[in-house]
Amino acid sequence: MTERFIRNHQFNFIKKQSDHVQRAHHTVSDPKVLQAVIFQSEAKIMELFPELNEDQRKVLEPITTCKSAQDFSDYLQKVCEHTIDFPAISEAQIKRLFPKNKKLKLPNLSAMDVSKLTYLGWLDIATNKIYYVYQDQGKFVGVEGKFTPGSKKNLCSFCHGYEEVALVSAISKAKSSISPDYYKAVGNYMCVDTHQCNKQITDVSNLEGFIARVLAKE
Incomplete structure (x- = not known):
């Protein structure tokens, strides 16, 4: 199983990009423009993690294939499973x-x-x-x-x-x-x-x- 590697602020950023792509699917009619939006968001997400391994990349990449609201919901749920908890403190x-x-x-x-x-x-x-x-x-x-x-x-x-x-x-x-x-x-x-x-x-x-x-x- 892939170790958790996503900090809370990074998850928030990914969610923001996911929401942006989801809106684009509803508002952008030109397929080329839509593809540009999708891959720009993917690039921004990948920039958060300069040393991604292959398993971690597979967690993040599906944003490029999401289309429906359920797809995006499932994507964020999967990403959330790899978030790091705030360190325990007494x-x-x-x-x-x-x-x-x-x-x-x-x-x-x-x-x-x-x-x-x-x-x-x-x-x-x-x-x-x-x-x-x-x-x-x-x-x-x-x-x-x-x-x-x-x-x-x-x-x-x-x-x-x-x-x-x-x-x-x-x-x-x-x-x-x-x-x-x-x-x-x-x-x-x-x-x-x-x-x-x-x-x-x-x-x-x-x-x-x-x-x-x-x-x-x-």
Whole structure:
């Protein structure tokens, strides 16, 4: 059996391309244009995995032969069977990521579908804090930020979805160039609903960039 090789954000990207191809089957009348759309989507999917083996390629390639809604549903179900769960993490491990926070509100790990997580995120409404846990190069990292809810929807920096967002600001470990007594703040608009964000994120570059800027010491 082929080992699981698809991360959550990659599955979201594949689903997005699958939806795009399915719409093309209903809206594009020119066969050559339709074929171009199909193979362009296939190429984008393959680019996510530069070192595919033959078995993995066979999991992804059927997008070129899907035609009906059932075909696409079956295709995504098969792809989903090869997704990688978010790595197991305990409450004790999470606490160690935030050693200065003695009253840390922990997420309900048992209620989370780890197969649908790119990052672990949760809110503490009482303190207006939001927490992110991510595995970077096999090591868990944690970021704590203050959030200011907005009254309107906007684009999320992580998933690029048009959702209810909050201005999240985290203090970087890197000191400000203005004065050695001040630390830089790193902020952007992120989804309030981290579950929804995880369902939509297709690229981790902004997520990883945010975490890197916060944890950078210089």
